[in-house]
Amino acid sequence: MNKLAYIDDVQTRINDYLGKKLESLAINDEKLLDAMRYGLLIGGKRMRPYLAYITGATLDAEQGDIDGVAAAIECIHAYSLLHDDLPAMDDDDLRRGQPTCHKAFDEATAILAGDSLQTLAFDIIANHDFSKAVDAKRINLLRYLVNAAGYQGMCGGQALDLAATGQAITLAELENLHSLKTGALLEASVKMAAECSNQATTFDKEQLALYAKLMGLAYQVRDDIIDITSTEEELGKPAGSDLAANKSTYPALLGLQGAQEKAENLYQQALQALATLPYNTQSLSDFATFIVSRKN
């Protein structure tokens, strides 16, 4: 599978939503707004929004509700990239084949743009025009996002990742790190989209969360594999950067073949979780297939 069905539609839809949201902001510092736009709208595969939209479609949620969920999650993801790329963190000059935000602007602006994008995520949860049924569940959406974004989730994972650089860590520690750093936001994409559905039972939500957790790990295992098997042109950033940065990876712990088996194993478990659900989960299983076979 080389391309996800409707991915172009999702990208157009979410970029349109985010672009309009940025345009709606009062004019304060234009450079800061430009940097936010740069961080949010230049490139980006929109995997998290895609996962939210297909989960929503699977559970018959309203697409207008998923817009808010997908946009908020993408703001958190975009802010994390601006900060992770900073010289004090991963010190990356390129992202999606373009200069990173602190290179295109400056460090102070990249820090502030990230800070502002985090707030914007919560702004969207607070102010998106949700349907009446989901409006009543706004606080639930907020709780999911909070758990995925902060110390309990993504930031905690990034801190563990920084601490693990140059250290020998176990497979369990690596999994915990990625469950937080990458998995939490992917899980939130599914959980928040499911929250927008009136059909999903507690059991359904648990199985979907399990699917998302497994796919989050598979996504990271595949990422580690790609980093050592792809070219800079395919990646849009230097290949082998994990190795250069002395980062713990699945191939480093398991070998390349072991890592590939790990990804396959996670993939099969994710499909099993989907198989328990009384819905047509074809798009979710296609997404899983895409994740474990993607080249960049």
Place this chain on the structure above:
Amino acid sequence: MNKLAYIDDVQTRINDYLGKKLESLAINDEKLLDAMRYGLLIGGKRMRPYLAYITGATLDAEQGDIDGVAAAIECIHAYSLLHDDLPAMDDDDLRRGQPTCHKAFDEATAILAGDSLQTLAFDIIANHDFSKAVDAKRINLLRYLVNAAGYQGMCGGQALDLAATGQAITLAELENLHSLKTGALLEASVKMAAECSNQATTFDKEQLALYAKLMGLAYQVRDDIIDITSTEEELGKPAGSDLAANKSTYPALLGLQGAQEKAENLYQQALQALATLPYNTQSLSDFATFIVSRKN
């Protein structure tokens, strides 16, 4: 006026709340949690919580509700200090007489601790044990906090402040900058505390917001005056740092006497706003008096 009534009680109460909130977090990266604790609990005058508590008391709001409001606002304030002190921003080594977070830890940890404290603010809005009446208004509190924290508020002001460094700006531009950078969060302290009251009318809330806006500006004018008239010992950081950083200040634009008159004028306007209210506003006017006469 040298000391605010009950300020010690407020500091003890809010520090206790914040300390317990941090303790309740799952154990992920302990260094990150230590840095969050450092940024949140080492020193801090707690002016914003104080303003929230006295506004709440004036309007007969429940103190347990104000705990959540005050803690969330203080998390936003603390995160902004961690990021503003970074080398790429104001490059400060000392804060409240102690090493800044990136000096006590490292830059990456200070960035992540700031990011996590921002999320923690929204966590508190999402999960604080509000009374039933305020629980129903959680989204209103979220909206106030979002407006005060991000591009529309504090971050926008910090960006304007960075852009203004070394530039000639007008008094109107300086006021706009500070209304966003410092004023927005002080205003939110009052607005969110008023939202916790069942008594306050729309008119009352408008007058209180005006009071807060004026005091926010007075606070900053006084800050600029203190920076050139106090000693390093009084400030807990080097005196004259605005001048050294080539920052636009009220004394620079108006002269020292002009700045003192400006602070007095804002103070009188704030008292006039309070005089329109049908409550005992003594603690709010005392706070105003304290702000324009404080030495550090």
